[in-house]
Amino acid sequence: MKVKFAVVALALSAILFACNKDGYKKSDSGLLYKIYNENSGEKIKEGDFVKVNLIYKTDSDSVLLNTYKMGRPYEFIVQKSMFKGDMMDAFKMLTKGDSASFKILADSIFSPKFGMQKMPPFIKSGSYLVFVVKVVDVKTKVAMEAEATKAVDKFVADSKLAFNKTNSGLRYLVTVPAPAGTPVKLGDTVKVHYTGKLLDGTKFDSSVDRKQPFELPVQKGMVIDGWVEALQLLKKGESATFIIPAKLAYGEMGNGPIPPNSPLVFDLQVLDVKPAKATASAPAAAQAPATAPASK
Incomplete structure (x- = not known):
């Protein structure tokens, strides 16, 4: 009976770990994600050109970037990931038309190991940065x-x-x-x-x-x-x-x-x-x- 209880407890803890209180799941790369709208089709790959609308904010909801207000989507080429669970990993989970949000530790994004700029004073160490994404278009090279x-x-x-x-x-x-x-x-x-x-x-x-x-x-x-x-x-x-x-x-x-x-x-x-x-x-x-x- 104790063995069965231990197995159930282990399974329950795994579920809680993979899906935190605000509905985010955790990917194999450690990325916290929540998919709002998922379409069929080929996933985004490294080297693809993507056009996305993006809201980038702190976990206290201070908006740092909003392409909707800028009036044009953000366009870029998907690159090799700089660290496990970064936004390049995030985009590779999506396809055209998908919408999702991702949470990444601010310490990872502003790590000097990757040549990033110093963390701004209004962002706290140990906090998350939130990226709300809508994939507008995807094209191969x-x-x-x-x-x-x-x-x-x-x-x-x-x-x-x-x-x-x-x-x-x-x-x-x-x-x-x-x-x-x-x-x-x-x-x-x-x-x-x-x-x-x-x-x-x-x-x-x-x-x-x-x-x-x-x-x-x-x-x-x-x-x-x-x-x-x-x-x-x-x-x-x-x-x-x-x-x-x-x-x-x-x-x-x-x-x-x-x-x-x-x-x-x-x-x-x-x-x-x-x-x-x-x-x-x-x-x-x-x-x-x-x-x-x-x-x-």
Whole structure:
């Protein structure tokens, strides 16, 4: 009889441990979770692009972030977990359309072991942070790339312009030719004017608006790969429009006002070209603007 009682007690304690007083269950990774709405479908995987609405708050209900009030969902690529039971583990429990909440120890999130910032004074050690999540959309990397390619094809078709296409997928159209101009080569330093836009026409950066040309070395690591290729297609005095695939720009992560996996449209004008030999002993190159031309 004592043995039976011990078995029942052990089972009961396990249930209580796995499901605390406010209805949260505990996953194998130690994550506290509560699913409000669960849909059928493939679970989110590492590398997937997700769009979620998120309320992030302390366990005393002080809201730290609310994407509903911001007016746009949070978009990101699901990464490898930094620690067992973190939010990357949480998202991998969900699929498109799911809604849930998760509780994670504040000490884990602000652990210096993971290079996190110091815990704010209004968050107490030993307390939990609560994440209320609604998964708006999920796309695989392959689906994202296919969608971006389709969007570029539509942009080119709608423009009714004869864009050229390189092996990398870069599209370009020389709008002001300069047959006698100095060709841009890898390693040269160029002075350019540029305007960068998204495919929908949203402008995110322009040296023209600032009335300040941008000088840069044409080499990988200094600017996005798409610019390195694009500039070598031009000569001094030429202007062109380029459509740069996301993989040659900011890829899956995006950058500031540039959403993840966004092809970019640049109007480029080459004002001057300094051959590499003439600049070999020059000091380090000027800094790139904060948005588009900067390297990934």
